[in-house]
Amino acid sequence: MALTLSTAHMGVTILTIVAVGISAVGFFRPPEVLLKDMVEVDVKESWLPMLGTLKAAGALGLLIGIGVPIPSIGTAAAVGLVVYFVGASIVHLRAGDYSVSGQHVFLLLAVATLVLDLVS
Secondary structure (H helix, E strand, O other): OHHHHHHHHHHHHHHHHHHHHHHHHHHHOOOHHHHHHHHHOOOOHHHHHHHHHHHHHHHHHHHHHHHOOOHHHHHHHHHHHHHHHHHHHHHHHHOOOOOOOHHHHHHHHHHHHHHHHHHO
């Protein structure tokens, strides 16, 4: 059982690192569709580099948590990503965007990573 849980934890963590990392890069050179979405939820374009940095820091923290025998680094990064994507979901809800979209997928990945990290 522990091997299966450990494998699931590693797989979900790597998936989260890749997904959030790619998303972070998109915030430094945002495509037009992302800029349009940000205007709709009242997020200023000038905020995107900072938001991308926060995402990149979360992905990097998860990566460090895998390679360093200090598990609290990965846990802290997962908590940070959960908080980030809860905030993103709140911003979208406040703007009247009730659709299921990217921030919800990332939130699900971050929560799954955190839960698997805590039970592993």
